[in-house]
Amino acid sequence: MVLKQLELQNFRLHKNTSLNFSDKLNLIIGGNGQGKTTILEAIYYLCTTKNLILASESDVVSLNENFFDTKGNFADLTNDESRVFYDSTKNKKSVFLNDKQITNSAEIIGKFPIVSLIQSDHAITLGAPADRRKFVDSVISQVSKTYLEILIEYNKILRQRSVILWKLKENYDKNLLDELDAWTVSLINAGTEIIKYRISFVNDFNKYLLKSYSQIVENLETPKIIYNTVSENIDSIKENFIDNINSAHNDELRRAMNLVGPHRDDFLFFINDLELKRFGSQGQHKTFQIALRFGQFYYIKDKLGKTPIFLMDDVFGELDTYRSEKISQHLNEIGQSFITMTDFSRVEELNLSKESNIIKVENGKTKIIN
Numbered sequence: 001m002v003l004k005q006l007e008l009q010n011f012r013l014h015k016n017t018s019l020n021f022s023d024k025l026n027l028i029i030g031g032n033g034q035g036k037t038t039i040l041e042a043i044y045y046l047c048t049t050k051n052l053i054l055a056s057e058s059d060v061v062s063l064n065e066n067f068f069d070t071k072g073n074f075a076d077l078t079n080d081e082s083r084v085f086y087d088s089t090k091n092k093k094s095v096f097l098n099d100k101q102i103t104n105s106a107e108i109i110g111k112f113p114i115v116s117l118i119q120s121d122h123a124i125t126l127g128a129p130a131d132r133r134k135f136v137d138s139v140i141s142q143v144s145k146t147y148l149e150i151l152i153e154y155n156k157i158l159r160q161r162s163v164i165l166w167k168l169k170e171n172y173d174k175n176l177l178d179e180l181d182a183w184t185v186s187l188i189n190a191g192t193e194i195i196k197y198r199i200s201f202v203n204d205f206n207k208y209l210l211k212s213y214s215q216i217v218e219n220l221e222t223p224k225i226i227y228n229t230v231s232e233n234i235d236s237i238k239e240n241f242i243d244n245i246n247s248a249h250n251d252e253l254r255r256a257m258n259l260v261g262p263h264r265d266d267f268l269f270f271i272n273d274l275e276l277k278r279f280g281s282q283g284q285h286k287t288f289q290i291a292l293r294f295g296q297f298y299y300i301k302d303k304l305g306k307t308p309i310f311l312m313d314d315v316f317g318e319l320d321t322y323r324s325e326k327i328s329q330h331l332n333e334i335g336q337s338f339i340t341m342t343d344f345s346r347v348e349e350l351n352l353s354k355e356s357n358i359i360k361v362e363n364g365k366t367k368i369i370n
């Protein structure tokens with residue numbers, strides 16, 4: 001699947017931008033603050049209906065305007081137009097697929113698969129367990145609607161259970177305790193399913209990670225993800241979950257918190273036998289983050305049988321020439337990609353093919369320069 005054309009209106013610095021893209025590498029070049037990332041942000045909206053950098057919609061509307069509009073034409077087996085329109089006077093976002101308004105973003109998710117490598121990815125390897133869970137959950141959700149549904153259900157259960165725990169803290173009551181038990185059963189059932197999905201994902205994904213990592217680094221380093229959960233053994237997840245939640249009962253009541261379950265799990269990243277978080281160099285962190293995203297790309301491609309669009313925001317500035325070259329070789333092979341860069345002099349490092357497109361961005365205005 002490729003994005004052929006993009007239109008932006010009142011989208012941050014882009015008052016009126018219309019662009020045609022290459023099916024391969026699209027390089028978006030310009031100085032700081034000129035509106036490069038904004039183009040990736042618009043593409044991400046069209047594929048997911050969500051904001052790439054978790055900005056609020058009202059911040060995206062150009063100053064002194066009251067709406068933004070973005071449209072994209074995708075070509076796959078069929079041609080599709082995706083459109084996201086936001087009216088800031090009503091704080092209302094409307095999403096259209098081929099002119100038909102859609103109410104559930106799940107109708108779009110998976111239709112236009114996308115993988116993005118952006119600055120905030122450093123949190124995946126350097127940040128909190130929640131950042132790693134978010135990465136893993138989003139990759140599994142991209143290939144499994146069932147997983148996404150279980151996850152949504154599980155989060156609902158957590159909220160309900162937390163309300164009961166708070167009520168119990170204020171007022172210890174037998175009926176409430178029975179209610180808590182019922183939610184605990186639901187929590188264990190949904191939580192066990194989540195853990196099973198994650199275990200099988202990590203087993204599978206490690207192969208993709210290894211392949212992607214070895215394409216970027218020159219020396220023999222073996223990356224690995226280990227899932228830290230109630231039990232590594234599929235058959236004893238439920239049993240261990242029950243044991244752990246029983247042992248935590250008094251603590252949960254005292255702290256009024258859900259203390260056991262996959263919402264507390266972590267994923268540990270290793271290079272050879274050393275944990276990245278404790279022993280990794282900055283370069284190893286960056287390489288791991290890039291390999292995770294390339295791994296995600298190949299994983300989704302295999303599982304969905306569709307080639308995702310790849311977005312990469314200002315990554316080359318942090319990489320040496322060797323790694324930049326390696327990655328751009330990779331990019332020439334993977335399908336359609338959109339890469340932002342500030343430094344025009346580094347374009348030569350990138351092994352551009354004839355099919356690549358260079359787009360120059362200056363103060364929200366774009367120009368194709370090849």
Ligand SMILES: Nc1ncnc2c1ncn2[C@@H]1O[C@H](COP(=O)(O)OP(=O)(O)OP(=O)(O)O)[C@@H](O)[C@H]1O
Nearest residue numbers: 012013032033034035036037038059060061062063
């Ligand atoms: N709602 C808005 N209306 C008008 N301009 C905006 C709005 N939001 C952000 N900007 C401007 O857009 C620019 C940031 O856009 P963007 O992040 O796309 O830049 P960039 O070229 O990727 O920059 P960098 O290389 O620094 O990451 C800034 O100049 C900012 O002031």
